[in-house]
Amino acid sequence: MFVFVSALGFLAARWRKAEDLEHLDEWGLGGRNFGSWVTWFLIGGDLYTAYTFVAVPALVFGAGAIGFFAVPYTVIVYPMVFLVLIRLWSVSHVHGFVTPADFVRARHDSSTLALLVAITGIVATMPYIALQLVGIEAVLKAMGVTGHLPIIVAFAILAAYTYNSGLRAPALIAFVKDTLIYLVIIVAVIVIPYKLGGWQEIFGAAEQKFAASPNPADGVLLAGPVQLQYATLAFGSALALFSTRTRSPASSPPATAT
């Protein structure tokens, strides 16, 4: 599977072949030509990831309802991004911008501001990537592979084919990733309740567990003060995502918000 995906990454340069891959917008934005479905897979693969799969379920398991914030967070993030996206895309397309920093430089006529935006974008994405690597490490460990070397190798290959093919690489691989994720989720949602005796059983058991724990903030529902935390966590996450992710939609027409 790993070999297959890596090969796919390197071959991605051939997909929707560009005249000149050396052009920055071919590399960085896939030629601005990704259609709706491709973008849907790309953004889906981008958004629903180690964080969604490992970190959030862990939170729900440990603390109950508050971990569910991830659902309202993703619900609100799309309308928010949509609002800004239309403008960002049409202007970027006309002027040939590749990154939000370009847009900022033109709009506010300040290279300093653009530089700050670029730096912030890079720095803000770093913890996110670190988290992805931790997620990979956890998965590998569960498979029995320990140590840092596998991570380094995996990351090196990722860097190599992204360097080579630009945005096309993650886009193509997103197809594979999303398919796998769909498969896992559908199976989990059907098989787990079946094996454990139904949703009633599962929530009942959870309720008992949380009732027995000393922490007043956990539970199958949100306790009083926790409600505000929940709402602000969802909203804050949406804002964070919004500021680090507005670059990827610049690669395709606005018909991508859903």
Place this chain on the structure above:
Amino acid sequence: MADDPASTDRAKRSDHSPWNWLLLLPLIATLLVLPLFNRVSPDLAGIPFFYWYQLAAIGIGVACTLIVYRMTRR
């Protein structure tokens, strides 16, 4: 580029549309009315209201975005 991109945008349309207010609905439905759905009943196949309502809210978000998109495109 010194000129404001807004002024060189040749399309007459403005991005301000009353439809954009509809984009607030998902926000309201998921966060502002939180105390209203923070409960177990009515449940769907054993799943408490809190959970399945928020999953259903995904549909609200999608519908709103879709409507705004359709109504505001040229």
